[in-house]
Amino acid sequence: MKPKDALSCWIIFLGSAMALIGFGSAAGSFYIGDALLRLLFVLLGISLLLLLPTSFRLAKQKRSFCWMVAFAAISFALAYLVPSAPPKVGLRDYSIDASLMKFMISSLALVITGPVAASAGFGPLFNFTKHAHQASAYCFLTIAILLILYPLGLIISEISVNGLPGITWEFLTQDVSKHGAEGGIFPALVGTILLIGLTALIALPLGIGCAIYLQEYAKRGRLVRVIRTAVNILQGTPSIVHGLFGLAVFVPLFGISLLSGALIMGFLTLPIVIRTSEEAIRSIPQEIREGSYALGATQWQTIRKVVLPPALPGVITGVVLGLGRAAGETAPIMFTAVYFMGARVPGSLLDPIQALPYHLLELTRYWGAYPVEQNAWATAFLLLAIVLGINAGGIILRERYRQEF
Amino acid sequence: MENHIKVSIKNLSLWYGSNQALDQITMDMPEKKITAIIGPSGCGKSTLIRCLNRMNDLIEGCRTTGEILIDGQNVYDRRVDAVEVRRRVGMVFQKPNPFPKSIYENIAYGCRIGGINTKQRLDKIVKESLKEAALWDEVKDRLSDSAMKLSGGQQQRLCIARTLAIEPEVLLMDEPCSALDPIATAKIEDLLRDLKRDYTVVIVTHNMQQAARVSDYTAYLYLGKLVEFGPTRQVFEKPEAELTERYITGRFG
Ligand SMILES: Nc1ncnc2c1ncn2[C@@H]1O[C@H](COP(=O)(O)OP(=O)(O)O)[C@@H](O)[C@H]1O
Ligand SMILES: [Mg+2]
Numbered sequence: 001m002k003p004k005d006a007l008s009c010w011i012i013f014l015g016s017a018m019a020l021i022g023f024g025s026a027a028g029s030f031y032i033g034d035a036l037l038r039l040l041f042v043l044l045g046i047s048l049l050l051l052l053p054t055s056f057r058l059a060k061q062k063r064s065f066c067w068m069v070a071f072a073a074i075s076f077a078l079a080y081l082v083p084s085a086p087p088k089v090g091l092r093d094y095s096i097d098a099s100l101m102k103f104m105i106s107s108l109a110l111v112i113t114g115p116v117a118a119s120a121g122f123g124p125l126f127n128f129t130k131h132a133h134q135a136s137a138y139c140f141l142t143i144a145i146l147l148i149l150y151p152l153g154l155i156i157s158e159i160s161v162n163g164l165p166g167i168t169w170e171f172l173t174q175d176v177s178k179h180g181a182e183g184g185i186f187p188a189l190v191g192t193i194l195l196i197g198l199t200a201l202i203a204l205p206l207g208i209g210c211a212i213y214l215q216e217y218a219k220r221g222r223l224v225r226v227i228r229t230a231v232n233i234l235q236g237t238p239s240i241v242h243g244l245f246g247l248a249v250f251v252p253l254f255g256i257s258l259l260s261g262a263l264i265m266g267f268l269t270l271p272i273v274i275r276t277s278e279e280a281i282r283s284i285p286q287e288i289r290e291g292s293y294a295l296g297a298t299q300w301q302t303i304r305k306v307v308l309p310p311a312l313p314g315v316i317t318g319v320v321l322g323l324g325r326a327a328g329e330t331a332p333i334m335f336t337a338v339y340f341m342g343a344r345v346p347g348s349l350l351d352p353i354q355a356l357p358y359h360l361l362e363l364t365r366y367w368g369a370y371p372v373e374q375n376a377w378a379t380a381f382l383l384l385a386i387v388l389g390i391n392a393g394g395i396i397l398r399e400r401y402r403q404e405f
Numbered sequence: 406m407e408n409h410i411k412v413s414i415k416n417l418s419l420w421y422g423s424n425q426a427l428d429q430i431t432m433d434m435p436e437k438k439i440t441a442i443i444g445p446s447g448c449g450k451s452t453l454i455r456c457l458n459r460m461n462d463l464i465e466g467c468r469t470t471g472e473i474l475i476d477g478q479n480v481y482d483r484r485v486d487a488v489e490v491r492r493r494v495g496m497v498f499q500k501p502n503p504f505p506k507s508i509y510e511n512i513a514y515g516c517r518i519g520g521i522n523t524k525q526r527l528d529k530i531v532k533e534s535l536k537e538a539a540l541w542d543e544v545k546d547r548l549s550d551s552a553m554k555l556s557g558g559q560q561q562r563l564c565i566a567r568t569l570a571i572e573p574e575v576l577l578m579d580e581p582c583s584a585l586d587p588i589a590t591a592k593i594e595d596l597l598r599d600l601k602r603d604y605t606v607v608i609v610t611h612n613m614q615q616a617a618r619v620s621d622y623t624a625y626l627y628l629g630k631l632v633e634f635g636p637t638r639q640v641f642e643k644p645e646a647e648l649t650e651r652y653i654t655g656r657f658g
Contacts, residue, residue, distance in 0.1 A: 285502075287498060287500055287502040288502055288504060288505070290460065290463070290498065290502070291498065291502040291503075291504065291564070291567075292504070292514070293460065293463060293491065294458060294460060294491055294495065294496040294498075294568070295491065295492075295495070295514060295515040295518065295567065295568070295571055296488050296489070296491040296492035296515065296518065296519065296571060297488070297514075297515075297518045298488055298518075301518045305514065305517075305518070306504055306514075309505070309506070310505045
């Protein structure tokens with residue numbers, strides 16, 4: 001590898017690593033310290049300056065030369081702007097002071113300058129060897145993956161560490177008491193499970209039916225266009241609007257109840273189910289349908305026995321995506337289905353319920369006023385476990401069907 | 406022609422929207438013989454063959470005039486159900502299109518939708534159809550495997566077996582060998598000679614040698630018109646139309 005290639009790779013690596021550090025700092029999980037941060041900025045600046053003669057010599061790349069100067073300057077400037085006292089950031093500290101602001105700005109600057117410096121490193125690479133391209137692209141992509149995995153890992157580990165100790169038999173089986181500071185979440189757990197189940201019962205047949213109609217029976221025409229547009233609008237509607245709609249339409253009919261909540265959740269998940277089912281049905285090749293018709297099958301026989309079975313993995317994925325979303329939603333049910341404390345396990349469809357996401361919302365509202373921290377973390381953990389569990393279940397089901405053929 | 410006429414096409418014209426694809430086709434196909442349809446691509450071979458089992462009904466904007474009589478009954482008669490026609494006139498497509506199911510289920514499918522459900526009968530039909538399509542020995546130990554795992558030639562024979570399982574009277578084949586290698590092609594040609602004993606076969610091919618080798622009658626189609634139709638030997642040895650001769654001798658164009 002030529003020295004200039006090595007230098008470019010180094011800049012890309014440094015820039016990406018700094019983006020990663022900036023991301024971590026902005027998320028408030030760690031801070032590498034002022035001295036180190038300054039050092040990184042200075043290193044980045046020097047590296048960019050070192051690349052200057054090369055990019056100057058390549059006459060074609062005047063533009064990359066200018067970028068190089070600019071970013072070197074920015075890097076040195078940032079090295080001086082790094083705050084002197086890093087604040088502690090966490091869920092428990094709400095006050096935003098000047099040092100926190102400074103800190104946020106510098107870490108955001110890292111997130112932005114990192115990748116840009118990295119791509120500036122790419123600029124002069126155009127005339128470089130294949131190996132340099134290969135090495136630096138690999139480095140960049142790896143770090144991009146880490147950047148994506150990092151917040152996910154952070155969320156899961158944070159919630160697990162704090163929530164797992166609160167998951168006890170009592171917590172799972174007892175009623176709420178003392179504003180959630182004591183007791184458990186049994187009614188909320190049951191409520192959420194019932195809500196998801198009923199939502200599936202509503203959204204599944206309707207969604208799949210609608211997808212079949214759109215794909216197999218009415219491929220074009222004005223009606224189809226109207227339905228498609230309606231589905232898109234439904235999908236783009238904020239969930240709070242769904243909630244208000246439910247309050248206006250279903251609550252007068254069914255009261256604040258499991259049924260009202262499930263109907264609204266059904267509307268919320270319907271577009272996802274329709275879209276993904278349509279996608280799955282569309283992917284079945286036309287030749288296979290023709291093969292079925294040529295054997296004297298009717299349209300419905302063809303759909304049921306030839307089109308739907310191989311489309312099923314895709315449909316399942318859609319349903320799971322939809323239900324996973326429904327499980328975590330608060331806004332659609334807060335006016336239509338849930339009580340924080342009063343509701344017990346519902347005896348009928350028309351009884352109000354408790355639900356985990358809403359319970360969590362209420363608990364964080366009492367944060368500080370009552371000792372609810374442990375129960376809140378445990379509730380968050382349980383909710384996360386349910387959502388991940390639904391998704392895992394969907395993946396297992398999908399693979400089971402896919403393996404068959 | 407001394408044979409009983411199985412399929413009789415009379416003044417058949419077809420339009421895709423405003424685009425005419427077939428123009429006044431009239432021809433008779435004798436029973437238990439192989440009729441080949443040849444012609445340059447885009448001349449309407451597939452369109453013609455798909456009329457025989459009313460597959461064109463599935464295409465939007467497709468309109469036909471004229472008659473197709475099978476055993477004297479017009480398949481385009483308003484009282485005739487296309488689904489019934491397709492059970493009497495089976496079809497094998499250009500690209501092998503097995504269902505993403507097991508080998509067994511691929512063959513049983515046509516019977517199941519026809520109302521045959523007892524395992525005993527299905528087992529028998531599956532075995533017989535696979536034997537008839539010369540595939541039994543290759544797959545008898547793995548009937549429950551996916552049909553997608555078979556080779557292209559095997560898949561095509563499976564599609565033939567699947568069609569034979571519903572016991573059609575007429576067998577339509579639209580370039581059944583065009584996606585296959587020479588060995589698989591030879592196997593299917595052998596098979597065709599056996600099938601002739603029980604079925605009236607109509608085969609589309611763009612392979613002259615194949616038409617000459619397997620067929621009893623040959624129709625030459627050009628730009629949606631029937632240019633020539635007669636016994637294969639006559640069409641190949643002393644064609645009446647100059648167009649046909651040029652096409653057959655490869656001096657086309
Ligand atoms: N589904 C369709 N819609 C509109 N036009 C079609 C369709 N199928 C075929 N055609 C047209 O009809 C003509 C005959 O096509 P086809 O029967 O497939 O020819 P061949 O099988 O002889 O190659 C072509 O000009 C083709 O463009
Ligand atoms: Mg064709």
